[in-house]
Amino acid sequence: MKPICTMISIRHLSKTFRNPDGSANTVLKDVNCEISKGEVISIIGPSGSGKSTLLRAMNMLEPPDSGEIWLNGENITAPSYPLETMRRKMGMVFQNFNLFENMTVMENITCAPVKLLHLSREQAELQALALLKEVGMAHQADTYPSELSGGQKQRAAIARALAMQPEIILFDEPTSSLDPTMVGEVLSVIRHLAKLGLTMLIVTHEMRFARDVSTRILFMNEGVIYEDGTPDQIFNHPVHSATKAFVNRIQKLVYEIDSDYYDYYQIHTSLGRFCIKYNIADKNDLVFALIKEVLFEHLRSVRPITVRITHAELSGVTSLDIMVADISVSPLDDKARSSLGAQVRQIIEEPTTRGFRVKLIV
Ligand code: ADP
Ligand code: MG
Numbered sequence: 001m002k003p004i005c006t007m008i009s010i011r012h013l014s015k016t017f018r019n020p021d022g023s024a025n026t027v028l029k030d031v032n033c034e035i036s037k038g039e040v041i042s043i044i045g046p047s048g049s050g051k052s053t054l055l056r057a058m059n060m061l062e063p064p065d066s067g068e069i070w071l072n073g074e075n076i077t078a079p080s081y082p083l084e085t086m087r088r089k090m091g092m093v094f095q096n097f098n099l100f101e102n103m104t105v106m107e108n109i110t111c112a113p114v115k116l117l118h119l120s121r122e123q124a125e126l127q128a129l130a131l132l133k134e135v136g137m138a139h140q141a142d143t144y145p146s147e148l149s150g151g152q153k154q155r156a157a158i159a160r161a162l163a164m165q166p167e168i169i170l171f172d173e174p175t176s177s178l179d180p181t182m183v184g185e186v187l188s189v190i191r192h193l194a195k196l197g198l199t200m201l202i203v204t205h206e207m208r209f210a211r212d213v214s215t216r217i218l219f220m221n222e223g224v225i226y227e228d229g230t231p232d233q234i235f236n237h238p239v240h241s242a243t244k245a246f247v248n249r250i251q252k253l254v255y256e257i258d259s260d261y262y263d264y265y266q267i268h269t270s271l272g273r274f275c276i277k278y279n280i281a282d283k284n285d286l287v288f289a290l291i292k293e294v295l296f297e298h299l300r301s302v303r304p305i306t307v308r309i310t311h312a313e314l315s316g317v318t319s320l321d322i323m324v325a326d327i328s329v330s331p332l333d334d335k336a337r338s339s340l341g342a343q344v345r346q347i348i349e350e351p352t353t354r355g356f357r358v359k360l361i362v
Pocket of ligand 1: 017018025027045046047048049050051052053054
């Protein structure tokens with residue numbers, strides 16, 4: 001007997017694709033997992049580890065080769081189980097929204113409940129409006145998807161999934177195809193749904209979001225659930241080294257500057273996007289000012305220089321590395337050091353195998 005609190009039970013799920021050369025690519029290897037009502041589970045892991053395939057196998061967009069999925073005591077992978085019923089119970093939100101472009105937002109949200117839940121048009125529209133209010137889109141009900149921003153499309157898609165009154169919603173990287181400026185609004189909506197107690201399974205690359213919103217984290221690696229635990233366990237005390245390496249990964253932006261003919265404005269633009277993407281917009285101006293100061297003043301005569309901005313998502317440490325090749329002493333003089341030191345938290349200077357590095361922790 002299964003414990004009563006289990007809502008979904010994934011048992012021995014396996015899936016193999018054929019590569020073009022005929023060889024086998026086993027993407028899900030005997031995946032087992034129990035999900036209880038009200039859990040908010042984030043699935044993290046490297047690209048290609050099988051995260052999307054797991055979600056797609058769960059709602060039969062990619063039927064598994066073997067294994068079973070039980071939902072509230074029913075085997076929804078049984079051949080006799082109606083696909084439509086199963087998909088109604090498990091909503092899905094895709095990376096690319098998948099809205100019907102020829103329908104307004106309202107029509108997108110009401111068509112399935114009218115057809116499959118047998119709501120009257122009026123009931124369906126009332127429900128849709130209430131859901132659009134929840135996602136901040138009530139004023140866009142009569143708009144077509146092509147007139148919406150990416151963030152608005154995704155919020156409409158979330159309302160559409162909710163309209164089927166599903167038992168669980170599966171999100172497959174809901175913010176990955178959004179402009180960085182719009183990631184926040186979609187994550188806020190998902191945070192709001194988590195507070196309402198919805199059961200959700202979210203594939204995401206947003207580590208801080210996953211840590212803050214989830215009750216549980218699954219780390220997928222090479223087709224298996226490699227580690228399963230609370231956010232504290234997975235992010236702060238991971239058992240496996242692969243989990244540790246993944247959660248502590250560092251994002252970086254690198255510029256090679258070998259003469260004075262470099263596109264200073266392009267640096268400004270890409271740095272701005274980087275800072276928005278990793279939620280450090282407040283550091284943008286300082287980092288840019290530091291780059292400018294180093295390149296135009298303190299190290300004006302030194303070329304080539306590699307400028308690297310790194311950000312550790314989880315610890316929140318951002319640093320600006322200035323790397324000068326083929327020298328073994330710091331290229332900064334005392335005046336430069338005191339000027340930069342007044343603006344940053346820490347300056348670390350060290351020789352490297354290829355030259356010298358000045359690291360400014362901002
Ligand atoms: P993730 O979402 O973790 O990045 P995926 O589940 O999308 O990983 O993919 C895992 C592996 O399965 C990849 O090697 C991918 O190329 C392969 N794959 C996914 N979908 C298909 C498909 N429809 N046909 C063939 N191979 C696929
Ligand atoms: Mg994927």
